[in-house]
Amino acid sequence: MDSFYDFIQNNPSSIRLQVNELLLAEYQCPLSETRYDIWSHQNYYIYVISGQKKWFTRNREILVQKGDCLFIRKGAHSVIQYFDKDFCAVVLFVADEFIRSVLLENRIELTDTEDSIDRDSLFPIEPDKLLAAYFQSFLSYLSEKDKPGDKLLELKFKELVMVTASQNYNKNLTGYFCRLCKTGSPSLLELMEDNFYYPMTLEEYARLAGRSLSAFKSDFKETFGTTPGRWLKKKRLSYSQYLLKHTDKPVTEIVFDSGFQNTSHFSREFKTELGCTPLAYRKKTS
Structure with a gap:
């Protein structure tokens, strides 16, 4: 199986920025297969700029289109792509420990819920103006000739974790974040x-x-x-x-x-x- 993280990191056509294992890239899918299986040792956010794709596991499937955002927990999953329009997205990889440290350091209060105990791997994130503006700011970083410094880039990753953790309507995702704070990475x-x-x-x-x-x-x-x-x-x-x-x-x-x-x-x-x-x-x- 292909590592999605390695593919993004090594793909010469991807415009990307990296601080340690934190990785940001503009992803344009070059694959010709309708369905393919991928895995990642890091969690990742994906924000769709154009086109559509479907992420799915044995428990759930999520179709994402322009303006949609999805958090995918580390592990393996399958993707179905459509060829009616080119797919382009912003992808950001974040480790469990990075998420945990950001939430604990900033004392973000999270509430676990019964809805989140099914250990799902796919978490759709409710789009709003704040989230859209956030990803647009990241796109501007990718297009600039002078790239942002490591400290600023790391702060932007931290901001994303705090923004999505503060959205009370994403209860399953905040539930997963809550368990990360309590127990660390999955066993x-x-x-x-x-x-x-x-x-x-x-x-x-x-x-x-x-x-x-x-x-x-x-x-x-x-x-x-x-x-x-x-x-x-x-x-x-x-x-x-x-x-x-x-x-x-x-x-x-x-x-x-x-x-x-x-x-x-x-x-x-x-x-x-x-x-x-x-x-x-x-x-x-x-």
Whole structure:
């Protein structure tokens, strides 16, 4: 899978500014695929200048168009793009710890709500004049020949966190921010449960979890009592069983929805684990 952060950072056509791992860019999508899967080890805001795209996970999908803003929690997700108009957006990457430090340093009071406990990854942000003006100011920075200093740029990132945290009508997002302040970044258990059905490599999972590969494997064994490879295979097979039993999706679609990369490998692993083919299992459990 492609890292969206790395793509933006290394794309020569992106106009970008960076302070440490805080990254701002004007993003114009060059991809030709209708659907693609991406992941990011950093959270990011995306503000649409033109065109439209759809971000989605297994729990939710959000269509964004000109003037819309979306906060995407770190992890993996899918995107559908439309080709009727060129897509252009401002993208800003911010780490959990940066968000947490800004909110605690400025003593921003947040209230967690029951609406926010579903651990969603997509948070639409209610557009208003203040937010629109904020992103327009960032666009002016990108277009200037003389770029702003690091201190000023960092202050602009902090301003965005405080502006969105202060919008009482974005309760799910403020709920997530509230939990960041209380507990810090999501646990390894939460990250894996939320992202197992994407075909990420162990190195990518380790980076998502903020660990070296060796530390990731060690912490994983301590948390789950098994290796990442064994856990992922069992989890994906279990999810494929659920989809076979409770949906009418074709097997070829279930393969990829479960995190497997090809049908033959999936069928072989499924039969080894359950003693029958996916189609036979569906027939038996329907």
